[in-house]
Amino acid sequence: MIEIDGLTKRYGDKTAVDGLSFVVEPGVVTGFLGPNGAGKSTTMRMIAGLDRPDSGTVRVNGKHYPEAPAPMAELGILLDARSVHPGLSARNNLLALARTAGIGRRRVDEVIELAGLAEVAGTRAGGFSLGMGQRLGVAAALLGQPQTVVLDEPVNGLDPDGVRWIRELLKSLAAEGRTVLVSSHLMSEMAQTATQLVVLGRGKLITEASVEDFVAHAAGTGVLVRTPEPVRLGQLLAAPGITVINDGTDLLRVSGTTAEQIGAAAWRAHLPVFELTPTHASLEEAFMQVTQDSIEYHAGATR
Amino acid sequence: MSAVTRPGLAPAQGAPAPAPMTPTPIAPATVAGPVTQVRVIRAEWTKLQALRSTRWCTLVAAVLIVGLGAAIAGSGTPYKISAGNTAASGVSVALIGVLFAQLVIGVVGVLSFSGEYGTGMIRATLAVVPARLPVLWAKVIVLVGLVLPVTMLCAFADFFAAAAIESSRGGSVLSLTDPGVLRTVVGSSLYLTVVVVIGLALGALFRRTAAGLSVFAAVFFVIPVSVGALPQNIRGFAPYLPSNAGGALWGSPLGTAHALSPWTGFACLCGYAVVLTALAAWQLRRRDA
Numbered sequence: 001m002i003e004i005d006g007l008t009k010r011y012g013d014k015t016a017v018d019g020l021s022f023v024v025e026p027g028v029v030t031g032f033l034g035p036n037g038a039g040k041s042t043t044m045r046m047i048a049g050l051d052r053p054d055s056g057t058v059r060v061n062g063k064h065y066p067e068a069p070a071p072m073a074e075l076g077i078l079l080d081a082r083s084v085h086p087g088l089s090a091r092n093n094l095l096a097l098a099r100t101a102g103i104g105r106r107r108v109d110e111v112i113e114l115a116g117l118a119e120v121a122g123t124r125a126g127g128f129s130l131g132m133g134q135r136l137g138v139a140a141a142l143l144g145q146p147q148t149v150v151l152d153e154p155v156n157g158l159d160p161d162g163v164r165w166i167r168e169l170l171k172s173l174a175a176e177g178r179t180v181l182v183s184s185h186l187m188s189e190m191a192q193t194a195t196q197l198v199v200l201g202r203g204k205l206i207t208e209a210s211v212e213d214f215v216a217h218a219a220g221t222g223v224l225v226r227t228p229e230p231v232r233l234g235q236l237l238a239a240p241g242i243t244v245i246n247d248g249t250d251l252l253r254v255s256g257t258t259a260e261q262i263g264a265a266a267w268r269a270h271l272p273v274f275e276l277t278p279t280h281a282s283l284e285e286a287f288m289q290v291t292q293d294s295i296e297y298h299a300g301a302t303r
Numbered sequence: 304m305s306a307v308t309r310p311g312l313a314p315a316q317g318a319p320a321p322a323p324m325t326p327t328p329i330a331p332a333t334v335a336g337p338v339t340q341v342r343v344i345r346a347e348w349t350k351l352q353a354l355r356s357t358r359w360c361t362l363v364a365a366v367l368i369v370g371l372g373a374a375i376a377g378s379g380t381p382y383k384i385s386a387g388n389t390a391a392s393g394v395s396v397a398l399i400g401v402l403f404a405q406l407v408i409g410v411v412g413v414l415s416f417s418g419e420y421g422t423g424m425i426r427a428t429l430a431v432v433p434a435r436l437p438v439l440w441a442k443v444i445v446l447v448g449l450v451l452p453v454t455m456l457c458a459f460a461d462f463f464a465a466a467a468i469e470s471s472r473g474g475s476v477l478s479l480t481d482p483g484v485l486r487t488v489v490g491s492s493l494y495l496t497v498v499v500v501i502g503l504a505l506g507a508l509f510r511r512t513a514a515g516l517s518v519f520a521a522v523f524f525v526i527p528v529s530v531g532a533l534p535q536n537i538r539g540f541a542p543y544l545p546s547n548a549g550g551a552l553w554g555s556p557l558g559t560a561h562a563l564s565p566w567t568g569f570a571c572l573c574g575y576a577v578v579l580t581a582l583a584a585w586q587l588r589r590r591d592a
Binding site for chain 2: 092
């Protein structure tokens with residue numbers, strides 16, 4: 001479990017993380033989302049005790065991480081920037097970390113195998129591709145069989161096989177009762193892997209919800225209705241909590257109710273309905289809606 | 304079930320099949336034990352001995368110490384002990400390679416930290432040892448553990464080689480029992496050992512290899528050499544420069560007039576190392592990694 005309370009971090013004039021509070025529960029995969037510069041990586045560094053918060057607290061499995069007697073049993077972390085020594089082989093990189101916790105060579109070989117690095121374990125990590133480096137970083141995070149795993153952009157640079165490996169890995173870690181916090185820019189990947197979400201924008205918490213709720217509340221989730229009587233049906237459906245949008249054609253976009261209820265209401269009022277289609281916003285659409293105001297770096301307008 | 308066993312963490316020490324999912328997660332099995340100073344020392348040794356730079360620098364330092372000493376003993380007029388030329392100063396001249404070896408040793412020290420900051424490995428290192436200070440102590444210990452025996456061996460090898468060459472060429476017989484000779488030989492190794500610690504502290508303080516090495520080279524090479532060009536009356540600090548203070552112990556041929564006494568000078572050098580290491584420790588605790 002990760003408990004973050006009132007976390008704030010400034011770098012000079014810039015506030016990277018601003019009064020952030022959220023909880024990451026064990027047993028599920030929690031996605032950590034936000035536009036570039038939202039403060040995800042900074043938060044992850046503070047979880048690992050690498051950056052010191054200006055105020056607020058982070059607790060990993062109920063403890064203040066830097067004081068944990070066996071840190072590798074508590075937390076395994078993959079940071080976005082490379083954190084391996086290019087002059088050391090993959091095996092020696094892992095061994096150097098393992099030794100600090102008395103972890104033996106057997107476990108090192110095990111994670112090398114797990115990460116698909118067996119063939120390159122003896123070569124210097126400096127020659128690794130981005131994907132290989134990612135695999136090595138994930139292997140390092142898993143070394144101590146930690147109770148909490150934090151991965152920053154783990155699928156970055158991975159081939160399709162690697163992406164699937166990460167997906168299965170995260171799910172199995174959660175199924176073992178571990179706490180899993182993972183950031184990614186690939187929304188489709190997140191939608192397949194995560195069940196909980198923490199969304200940041202400009203260092204602040206935008207929302208903390210299950211993927212299901214997050215998507216359900218996004219515009220675009222609702223029912224598409226085609227009827228020759230759009231005005232009358234619209235008036236009929238209008239109620240608190242239900243929005244009906246009619247763009248002047250024979251199409252109505254209704255949210256806040258179900259296709260069944262709309263169909264039944266139309267039938268009772270003797271209004272013909274030609275089409276009744278439930279629609280779902282994608283996680284990406286939902287994400288874009290909530291983070292629009294907090295995007296730090298907009299792409300320039302295309303001409 | 305198979306989905307769990309393949310990518311998961313479960314296979315611990317021939318462990319049983321992974322536990323089925325339970326609504327209240329219990330702490331999963333782990334192989335990770337507590338961080339101890341001894342373990343961190345082993346970890347640092349794993350890195351140090353596997354790095355190519357360590358092997359090359361150690362080899363180059365050994366060649367410089369022994370090779371230059373033998374070359375000097377084998378050239379010029381053979382060394383004769385007299386009123387102005389003690390046996391100890393003859394040995395100091397044979398140890399002239401130490402002046403060059405110290406730069407290479409300094410590189411090993413600086414790189415020990417700056418190499419980790421430069422590559423980003425420091426984040427992995429400090430994430431698994433979040434108390435941080437054990438990493439600094441471990442680096443000090445493994446560097447001392449490497450440099451002290453290696454340079455001690457080189458210093459004695461250099462002494463015996465130089466003494467043999469001198470006497471074969473008709474020079475005086477240099478003996479370890481002559482006054483100050485043993486101190487000079489052992490002292491050159493002690494000097495280099497403290498130098499590597501200073502290099503380490505500079506690497507930790509500056510974090511960048513270029514900055515750490517520049518400062519190191521300036522303090523140990525450029526300033527001591529150029530101080531001779533200064534007017535007499537403002538040259539009073541010269542004996543307290545680290546290389547001159549430490550050089551007093553082994554009679555560095557670059558040493559100054561009015562040098563400190565051998566052990567006072569060495570204590571002064573150690574003082575610099577302690578202060579710099581303390582600063583490095585303070586900064587390591589405080590600054591973001």
